[in-house]
Amino acid sequence: MDKLIIQGGNRLNGVVTISGAKNAALPILCAALLAETPLHLTGVAALKDIATTIKLLDTMGVKIARNGSQVSLDASDVASFEATYEMVKTMRASILVLGPLLARFGTARVSLPGGCAIGSRPVDLHIKGLQAMGAAIHITHGYIQASTLHLPNRRLQGARYYMDIVTVTGTENLMMAAALAEGTTVLENAAKEPEVIDLAEMLIKMGANISGAGTDVITIVGVEKLHGTEHNVVCDRIEAGTYMVAAAMAGGEVKLLNARADLLDAVIEKLREAGATVTSDKDSITVKSDGKLKAVNIRTAPHPAFPTDMQAQFMALNAVASGVAKVTETIFENRFMHVQEMQRMGADISIDGNTALVKGVATLDGATVMATDLRASASLVLAGLVARGETVVERIYHLDRGYENLEAKLNALGANVKRV
Ligand code: UD1
Numbered sequence: 001m002d003k004l005i006i007q008g009g010n011r012l013n014g015v016v017t018i019s020g021a022k023n024a025a026l027p028i029l030c031a032a033l034l035a036e037t038p039l040h041l042t043g044v045a046a047l048k049d050i051a052t053t054i055k056l057l058d059t060m061g062v063k064i065a066r067n068g069s070q071v072s073l074d075a076s077d078v079a080s081f082e083a084t085y086e087m088v089k090t091m092r093a094s095i096l097v098l099g100p101l102l103a104r105f106g107t108a109r110v111s112l113p114g115g116c117a118i119g120s121r122p123v124d125l126h127i128k129g130l131q132a133m134g135a136a137i138h139i140t141h142g143y144i145q146a147s148t149l150h151l152p153n154r155r156l157q158g159a160r161y162y163m164d165i166v167t168v169t170g171t172e173n174l175m176m177a178a179a180l181a182e183g184t185t186v187l188e189n190a191a192k193e194p195e196v197i198d199l200a201e202m203l204i205k206m207g208a209n210i211s212g213a214g215t216d217v218i219t220i221v222g223v224e225k226l227h228g229t230e231h232n233v234v235c236d237r238i239e240a241g242t243y244m245v246a247a248a249m250a251g252g253e254v255k256l257l258n259a260r261a262d263l264l265d266a267v268i269e270k271l272r273e274a275g276a277t278v279t280s281d282k283d284s285i286t287v288k289s290d291g292k293l294k295a296v297n298i299r300t301a302p303h304p305a306f307p308t309d310m311q312a313q314f315m316a317l318n319a320v321a322s323g324v325a326k327v328t329e330t331i332f333e334n335r336f337m338h339v340q341e342m343q344r345m346g347a348d349i350s351i352d353g354n355t356a357l358v359k360g361v362a363t364l365d366g367a368t369v370m371a372t373d374l375r376a377s378a379s380l381v382l383a384g385l386v387a388r389g390e391t392v393v394e395r396i397y398h399l400d401r402g403y404e405n406l407e408a409k410l411n412a413l414g415a416n417v418k419r420v
Helices: 022-034 048-060 085-090 092-105 124-132 168-179 194-205 237-250 265-274 308-319 337-344 374-386 397-402 406-412
Strands: 004-007 012-017 039-042 063-067 070-074 107-111 136-140 143-147 160-162 184-188 209-211 217-221 230-232 252-257 277-281 284-289 324-328 348-352 355-359 368-370 390-394 416-419
Touching (some): 004 374, 012 237, 012 406, 022 048, 022 070, 022 168, 022 237, 048 085, 048 397, 085 092, 085 107, 124 168, 168 194, 168 217, 194 209, 194 230, 237 252, 237 284, 237 308, 237 374, 265 277, 265 308, 308 324, 308 337, 308 348, 308 355, 337 348, 337 368, 374 397
Parallel strands (some): 039 230, 160 184
Antiparallel strands (some): 039 070, 107 143, 252 284, 324 355
């Protein structure tokens, strides 16, 4: 199994280009199922989760051509309406095929995701939302079996639906389903993440009638058909944020290209509070730091608040900052698995419920650590970049799910990271 070997202590300087967002690409690829003519995408990063989604769509009969970051998908001839347990267990976001399949073909069979390293992540709101639109849904043998065959014209029916928890993929699944429903759907307490907006913008180009994406009420007037279009996937704000924290911790000056500061307000504010200098223009961000940071309190919450997907990286930052920080995780239970590993590197962190108390130490010690989820892995790499000596990060397949060319990008900035 691949691992990363990091020699800590190098400053980071130079330019890094941020890839298209994984979390935008996944729903966007699934939205291909809604279109009767081909969809042409650019900015699709070479990531494990994206390969898994492409494989899933391929098993359904979607014809896919890929050339670097360009992907074309033709769903004119879909033959299977199923996402098996084997697919869904490797990637929870496979649930995103449920809404599109049901809306266009009137039937879908999708495995329930089951447990996941960062806590139980149910899909009850996806299911209840589709039921509100009239779908008949049964859970049998671990599968969600959904149908619209009893409905007028076999189409989902527009509905008002209030999500009592803000859910990103839930909002996306229901927005895609509603795009082909009969009548108007109003999604209340919708997720406002930039990836939801990117998906909505693409659906509109496909012929959908959607307003309010990016606010907490999204209104979708269903149409009978959607067609293909061209779309460039929005840049990855979490990848960008990770390199920004790397630069702040290691010291130096790093310019991120294809990065949008307006998607990272909460993160940038915290980096400035920690003592880094952050400047930006329309599609680049520059971080300058002397590597001497102050502890910053973090509380995760839905966008535009501080993203849970940046919590682990800021844990690493706080581990070597001066002072004491409180890091509170409000989105996922059990998303502190990086803490134990950081403790093995000498970090002084204690956990009480969903809050971690981080007392900064002068320096971390290189150690062999194991990654347990995507962002936890990234935080261990950040810790390794500033640790004394050698850090070995094992199980890095998690990193390959979400970071394109991680070691090449870091090494181009002056880091010393080897994959073995
Ligand atoms: C998405 C992101 C993930 C990010 C998360 C929160 C993708 C592919 N993944 O995950 O990187 O960490 O948003 O920003 O975009 N919940 C329910 N019932 C549901 C759905 C969700 O209780 O039906 C709960 C979850 O358990 C969690 C919270 O709602 O506590 C938010 O989860 P959600 O926004 O759905 O996360 P994902 O969409 O899975």
